[in-house]
Amino acid sequence: MNDSERAGLVSGGLSDGGQKPVKVNKLRGIICWGVFAVILVFLIIMTSVFTEPKSYKAATPVTYLTGEDVVLYNGLGPIKVLVPTTNKLNALANYQLGLQLLQLFWYDLAIQKFQTAQSMDKRLAMAYVGEALAYKQPLWQTEDVAAAQAVLARMDANIPDNYMAALSGRERAYINAVRALYANGTSLQARETTYSTLMQAVANEYQDDPDACAFAALSLLGQLNSVGGYLTPEQAQQVRYNADELLGDCTFYFPNHAGLLHYQVYLYDVDNLEEAAKGVTPGIALGKTAPVSSRAQHMRSHIYMRLGNWSQVVDSNTAAVAASDNYCTAVKGSNTCDADNRWHALEWQMYGQTQMCGVTAATTAYKRMQAVAASQNYTGDYGQWLYRMYAHLQLQSLNSVAAVGLKAASDNATAMLPPPLYMTAAIQNAGDIQDHFWPPHAEAHALLARIYSLVAGRTLTQINSAAANATIAAAQARIDAIVARQNDLTAAAANGTLAVAAAGSAANAEMTALLTTVQLQARALVAAYSCVGGDSSKCGVWRPLMDQALALHNNFSSSSTLPSLKIAPTPEFYGNLLVATLPVASDPFEQATTASRMFSVCLQQLPGRMQCVLGSARAAKALGNTDMAKSWYSQLAAQCRAGDARFPALVEAKANTAPSPPPPKKSSGKGLRRALASSASA
Template sequence: MLWSVVLTGAQARDTAPMQTIAGLGSISFPTSTRSTAAQAAFLRGALLLHLFEYPDAAKAFREARQLDPGFAMAYWGEAMTYNHGIWNQLDADAGRAALDRLGPTPAARAAMAPTPREKAWLAAVEILYSGHGTKPERDAQYDQAMERLARAWPHDNNAQLFHALALMGRSEGVRDVPAYLRAGVIAERIFRMNPHDPGAAHYWIHAMDDPAHAAGALEPARALSKIAPDAAHAQHMTSHIFMALGLWDDVAKANEVAMRVVNAQAKAAGRPLAECGHYMEWLEYAYYQQGRFRDAEKALQACRQSIEPSTAWANAHADRLATMQSTPAKFAHMLNESLLQMRAIAVVESGDGNGPAAHTVVNTNGMGPDAGWNDFVDGYAAIERHDLPAAQKSLAALSARHTGSETSDDTQTSSYLAILRDDLGGMLAIGEGKPQAGVDAIRRAARRYETLAFDFGPPVPIKPPHELLGEQLLKQGNTTDARTAFGTALKNAPRRTRSLLGRARAESAGGDVAAATATYKELVTIWHGADADLPELAEAKEYVAAHP
C-alpha cells in the first residue's frame, strides 16, 4: 500500500487507499464486493487492463467473479478486455457473452450493481456491446458516457483514465490529434497525482507518440517500464516515444526487454517461445537503424523458422488459445502477418533484392488487401536486382488489390495501397528509362502520404515515399529537391538512417560540406554499435575524416 487519503461522505464511498501489485503498479479502484480476495483479483485485472494485457486481465476478472459470483464490476472488467479502442478492435460476441453471465438484459445487470457509480460503469460498457448503430456511433456514445462518469466522480482516477482512453478510441484507428492531446492532458494530470499508475503513464504516451509531440512524453516513457516490469506491453510501449524521436538504442532495448518478458511468461506456461510479433518487428527495425544488420537478419530468420512449429502447437492447443483470446487460425494469421512485416523491413532497409529476405516466402492466404504490402516488397526486391518483368508482375498484383480496396470502408488501407502502387510504379518507370514519369508517380505518392494521419511505428508504407523521392532525384542530379525531400522524410521519421544518409549525400553533392559533415557525424553517432563492415558506416567515417 502506497498511501491513504482521509475522505468523508460520498467521496469516501467511492475512493479507497492506493494499493500496489508487484510488477504492475498501483491503483485505487473501490468496488462493492465484500470479498477481499475478489477485490485483489479485480485490482490485478484493472491494472492489466490499463496495460493492454487483455488475456491476463480477463483471467483476473474471471477469478474475481468466481470468488464473488455477484460481483458486478468483475463482469464489467471482463467485457472491457474485448474492446481495444486504440487498435480499433472489438470482439462484440465475447463482450456480450461476458455481460450475459451477469444477467440476461441490461436492466437485470444494472440491478446487480449496488451503487450509482457501479451502475454508471456498467451502463457505459453496455453501449459498446448494444449492437445499436455503427461502431463509430457506439464509440462516440461510450466516450460521452465515460465523460459523464468522470465528471460525476471527479476523484475516481480510473474514470478519468478510461475517459481518456475512450477519447482516443473514437479515432477508429486513425489519429485525431486534438482528441489525443486532450486525452494526454487527462493522463498527465493523473500521473502527477499517482506517478505509479500504469494507466496514466501508458495513455499519456499513446496520446503523444508522434514526432511533433513525443518530446513532451519522455517522462512517462522513462517511467512506465519501471512501473510495470512484469508487463511486456509496458516495456514495448516506451519505445513509441523513443521511435518518434529516433532514439534507436532505447527502441532496441525496450523491445529486447519486452521479448524477454513475453518469453519468460511463455516458458512458464509451457508455450512456444515467441520469435514473431509486434515487438519483434519494432526490434528488427531498430537493429537496422543502429546498423546492426546481422542481428536484424537473425531476427527475421528466427521468426521464419518458428512459424511451422508454433502453428503446429496452436493447432494442438485450441483450448489454451481460447484463454488467450485467440484461435489457431488467428494465431497462424498473426505469425504470417508478422513475417510479412519483418521481411518487408529487411528488404527495404538492407537494399538487398537478392538476399534471404527477398526470397523468403510468406503465406498471404486470408490477408486480403494487406497482402499488397507483400506484392510491393516482391516488386521492390525485383527492381533492386534489375528484374523488371518480375517487378511488372508484382505491380499488376498490387494494382489489382488497390482497385479492390476502393469499394471498402477502410479508406486508410486503400490510401496506403495507392502509395505503394505509385512508389513501385515510379521505380519501375525509372528502370524502364522513363525518369520523369517515374518521379511524377513517386511525387504523387508523397503528396498522398502527407494527407494521411500519422501512424506510429516503423513507416507503414515500408519505404517512406519522400525518402524514395529524394533517392531518385539525387540519382538524376537534382540535389536541391532531393535535399528537400529527405528533410520532409525526416520530419515524419526523425533520425531514420536511410533518410539521413540520403540527406548527407545530397548535401555533399550540392557542395554544402558543413551540412554534410554534420549529418555524417550524426550517422556515426547513431551507428556506434553497428556492424564493423557496414559500408555506409565506412562512408560516413571517411567523409568526416576528410572534412575536419
C-alpha cells in the same frame, strides 16, 4: 436380562418401556448433529472464501494468487483496492489482476482472469464489466460487440435483480456506462461518446478511483482514434484538451498508476516534437512501475522514435520482448503466448536496429520472427509481422544482406515470391475493416521489397534475365490485383453496399491511396534502375510515376512514425531513386536539389531516419556542398556507431568524415638555393 431390556436391544437401544431416557438420547443426538452441521457449514464457507483460513485476518487479495499470477500482481504497478461487492477474496484477487492487465492492453490474459473471478463468484458484477471492456480496444480501432454483449447477458443471468440493486453506486455507474458502450440499435459515435460521458461522470464522482479516471481518459483518446472519424478538428482539439486535463489531474494524485501513465504516453505520441517530448517522463515511469509488462516497456519507444533516439528505441523494445519471454517461459507458453505484445515489440526492435545500421542484429530478430510465423503456419497476424519485417530488412539494409528468405533459405531463389497473404478465403469478404487494412499493406510492401532485391544495384542484364523478369512481372501483377480489390471495397463503402461502410469508408480510402503509392513505386523502381543500367527508354518513365505517388502521399500521409506503416515512405523512396539515377540525369543539379528537398521532408516526418540522413549527405555531396555533406555523414556515423562496421552506408559515412591528410611540409628553401648556387658556379 428381562423382556423389556431385550426389546430395547433389538430396537437399537436400551428401553424401559418408552420412558424419558429415550427422549434424552434423541435430544443429545440432535444437538450433536446440529453442532457438527454448524462446524461443517463454517468450514465450507471458510474454504470458499479463504484459501488459508489460519491467516485470513492478515490476508490481502494477492494471498489468494499462485505461481506467475503473484509475479504479475506485484509487477504491474500498485493497485488501489476499491473492493467490489463480494465476500470472496480469491475472486477479488483475480478481478484486480484482470484490471491491471486490462489497463496495459494485455487483453487476452485479462479476459482469462475476469472469467476466473466470475467462476469463483458468479455474482461479482465488476468481473463481467472488466471482461466486457476487454473486447473494446479503442486505440487499436477494434472491438467485438457481440462478445461483449454476451458477457453482459451472462451477468444479467447470474446476478438476481435484488442483488444487482444492492450493488454500490460506483458499481452501478460502471455497469450503466458499459451497457451504453455496447448498446444495440445505435451508431458507433453514439456508443463511444455516451460511454465517454458516463465514464467521465464516474471519475468525477468517485475521485478515489484511479481506474475510473484511466478508463475515462482512454475513452477520450478512443474518440480521437475512432474509425468513425466523427470529430471535427475543433472537436478533436477539445477532446484532446479534456484528456490532457483529466490525466494531468489524476496522475498528480496517483503518480504510479500504470493505466494513467500508459495513456499519458499515448496522449503525447503526436507529430509536434515539443509535445512529444512530454511523453518521455511518463514513458520512463511506466517502465519502472510495471516492469513485468511488455507493453509498459515498449511504450516509451513511441516517444523515442519520434525523437529519432534509436538506441532507446532498441533498448525499450529489447526489454519488452524480454518481459514477454520471461512470462511465457514461466508459464510454459508457446509462441502464441502474449503474442500481440511480444511480436509487436520484436518488429519495433528490428526496425530500430536497421536505423542504427545494425543489420546483423536485425537479421537475427527477423529470423526469429520467421521461425515464429512458421510455427503458426504463417496465419493471421504472424504472417503480417513476418511480411513487414521482411520488407523492412530488405529495404532498410539497402540490399546489403541480398535477398533474405521469407520462409526458408531456398526462398532466396530468383523466382521466390511472397505467398499470398491477402484475398484468401478467410478475409476476401470480411466485414472488419482491419482485415482489409493490414494484410494487403503487409503483402504489398513484401512484394515491393522482393522487386527491390532484384533490381537495386543490378545490371540491366541481371534485371532482364528470364527468371528475374518473370518474378518482377508476377509481383507487379499481384500488387495490381490487391489495389484493384481495394478500389472495389472503396466503391462499396461509398455506395453503402459494404457492411463496414459506416465506420470504415475513410480507412478504406486511405488504404487504397497507400497501396496505390506502393504500386506506383514498384513500377518506378524497375524503370529507374533499368535507366541506370542503360535502357534509355525507361529514363523518362519513372519520375512521372513518382510524382503521382508523391501527390497521393501528401494527401493522406501524416508524420506518424509507426514502423508498421512507414516501410517505404514516398519522400525517402523518391529521393533514393533521384540519387541512384544521378549518373544518367539530364540535369544533375536539379535532380540533386530535388533529392535534397525530398530527404528534408522525410526527416521532418521521420527524424533520424537512416536512409534519409544518408540521402541528405549524398545529395549535398552531389551539389558540391562539402561541409553540409560532412555534417550529414557525421550524424549517420554517430547514430550507427554501434552498427555493423561493414555496413555500406556506415563505410561510406566514415570515409567521408575521415580527417583530410595533412598538407606536405613547406620547404625551408635551402635545398632550392643550394641547387641554384651549384648551377651558377657551374
